[in-house]
Amino acid sequence: MIFHSLEFLVFFVTTVTIYWALPHRWQNVLLLVASYMFYGWVHPWFLGLIFATTFIDYLSALGMGRWPARKKLFLWTSIVSNFGLLGFFKYFNFFVDNISAVAAAVGWHISGPVLSVLLPVGISFYTFQAMSYTIDVYWGRVQARRTFIDLALFVSFFPHLVAGPIMRARTLLPQVEQPRRFSANAARNSTVLIVWGLFKKLVIADNVGVIANKVFALQSPDFFPLWAGVFAFCIQIYADFSAYTDIARGTAKWLGFDLVVNFDHPYLAVGPADFWRRWNISLTTWFRDYVFLPLSYALSRRWDGIRWLGLDDDIWIYGTATLVTFLLSGLWHGASWNYVLWGAYHGVLLALARAGAATWKPRRSVRRWLTPFRILGMFALTNLGWLVFRETDLHTLVRDLALSPFHRSPFGRQAGAYLFLLAALYSLPLWIHSLWVYNRPAPQGADNGPSATRVDPIVGHEPTLWRVAAQTCLSGVLFAAILILRSRTSLDFIYFRF
Template sequence: MTFHSLDFLVFFVVVTTVYWRLSHGAQNWFLLVASYLFYGWVTPWFCLLLGGTTLVDWWVAQKMDPAAPASGTRWSRRTWLVVSLVSNLTVLGFFKYFNFFIDSVQAAMASAGLEASLPVLRIVLPVGISFYTFQSLSYTIDVYRGRLRASGSLRDFALFVAFFPQLVAGPIERAEALLPRVQHPRVFNLVVARDALVLMAWGFFKKLVIADNVGIIANRVFAMKDPGFEMLWAGVFAFGLQIFADFSAYTDIARGCARWLGFDLMKNFEHPYLALSPSDFWRRWHISLSSWFRDYLYIPLGGSRRGLPRTLVNILITFVISGLWHGAAWNFALWGAYHGLLLVGERTWGALRGVGRHPGRQRVPAWRVVPQWALMYVLVHIGWLLFREADAAMLWRDLTLVPGTAPLAERQAGLYLFLVAFTLSLPLWAHSLWTVWQGRSYSDRPVVREAEVPTRTIVWQALAVGVMFATILVLRSRTSLDFIYFAF
């Protein structure tokens, strides 16, 4: 079930209405069933995989909880962790990477002059498998590390893994944040619910008005076999807007839904296109995934504790794997490596200037803000070209294009597409600048009691939702596209 469908609207209204009439235990059972219904709506067998992952990780965590009376030695706990890692990564690897692996082996053999016909299976990638696998894995690793007690309740743990608002495209929640919410009674808060409604409306607006409309431009440009420089970069610009609007829209709708149910999910985006450096970008883009890789891969590899050369290698490894997490194709690995190299460059530059291990956190002088922002914006979009262009020959061609060489009509078309995409993106920029001006995001407002909310705020909220609804009615794209991150 997708958020921008009539099915979901009905589903959510029914779930929310029934949910708040139940006791805490019944709420959890109800949400669990609703989450599986949501996930298996189109392809019911996906639920088997989700259930299998849940069962294995719950059971493994019971076995290695260091505080449990029956917990074994450190060696046996490590063995259980390996069971969790192997089972999760095998399922993920099979469904996501099997054909990629076979294709790559075949290509390598062909380049060595060996002809081989290896089996290629028609494997359907279960939606959201990368997200819930990582969420579940973080739980078993945290239990192994002793940061978390194993959940005694299979129901509660299953709900933590399957919680429908964030199941298929994140944010990838940590058990230490989400499980206590599952385990403890929740109270309906009208102030939170109203804020959540604004957040959801903003999410739907970004998806239906911005992402789906600029997505048409990006898809059209990337379907061309020989776009000129101007046309290509208009398409990349549109794609950069599409992927941000699309993915952050999903997160906003997910966070809004969760708040209606008494949960608070983490932020996944912090105005990434305002970033001033590569490390700044990764503190703002897909925060739940970058922090996952930081905590469960980069730091265990040694992080920045073993000297600069090892730090740089760790960064590169982390980013190549992070790239491959997005999809089983070399362009994603290349995109990851590219961002890894940007960070390596930043770290090295920082070391040479002696500004410490985190040069991206240094205060930027006012005169440098705009040029540095523009440079970062361009660098991120070069990355989007690597991300979006799956054909290596086309990518090479794209990177060697020279401005001003295409026919006039095509250059005009490039400018035209850029301007249309830019016009559609104005609310995104306005939102980012408003946040900078305010000093905090709308969704970060502190929760106050209903009696303390001024009427003016409620009127503004109602008007904001109304204006977004009015615009969605009129400008929503007639070509509805799936959320991009469903593919990962």
């Protein structure tokens, strides 16, 4: 089931209506049934996988509590089973293809088996979430849960099941276990958030997505149309993914849950590290906590005090851990080399930025003066990254990167400018929103999710007369815009395929 469908509207309204009429325990049962229905709507066999993941992690965590001496064994059981499922469904063909290619390069001709099954939607998200639970139990940060229904709901909670945000056990499980109260204030704010999310998806992402799809369907696009297409994709992926998160957070709030903020206006980032503090925050922090930090600690024990090529140990440790983390993050996105390259590209950017920051420390006034240029520079680098991400054919990618603005067809520049302006026109509300929110401080009592960094004026707080009037107008105008400007081509959420 997808958010921008009428069937979801009926499903959601029905669920919310019954939900608030039930006592807490039954609310969880209802949510679990609803979540499984949501997930298995088209392919019921997906439910077997999510149930297996949940059940194995449930038993592994309980085993860690019951037999502390064998904690590591239970942890590995969970990790191997989760990665096993993910590897089998997502990476099997990729590895077989690559092994065959390597073998062919050395003269052996192996024809490996081809797995002919559908990639279960959201598997990368829920396996990572489930794994974070067992790892946290292993580290003693979270207690193993005895109530299977609570854990199953933690793994499958429908608003964020398919494309995140990836929630941690210590944030979401207490919300599952504690009684929840309906908050009209939260419901009002979340209504605006949901409408804003639908607007971003149906009006912005789907319309600019058509431009990106057209350009990337070309065999050899000219320089200007290509980069207009990359710009369109850059807008599409942000509008699309952040729309999903907004709708997820909005629907969760109607049910009394707070999901973490996943995007913080990433295209206003001043550098690579800042970008990753703002983009897909829940996945970035997952990799930070479960890959980057453990790896950094392990490396720091081995490389303590080294100095190579004039650079201190901390730069080498940071660089290596970052690169490995981002290679894995790239691979998480898909079983294709361009994703690995994309991860490596961002890893290298981060390492270079860190090394640069260690050698050049401008004064605060200079930094402030440089801010707009840094934002523009980072935006350009991000676009370059999106080209790598979007172009799955490596030969075409090399050709695209080698394109020169000086070797263009006479008509190419005009067409590129038109496509760029059209994408910019559709994305205007996104830029206005980002610039409006930029640098707003988070006041006390922010009702914007546990990890909000700043308050979004779209979702205000106490219902003052002006705020309610502004929210009503905004929400009504956005809904009207959805009715008249939504794309006639409905595209799936991009992150569904990851």
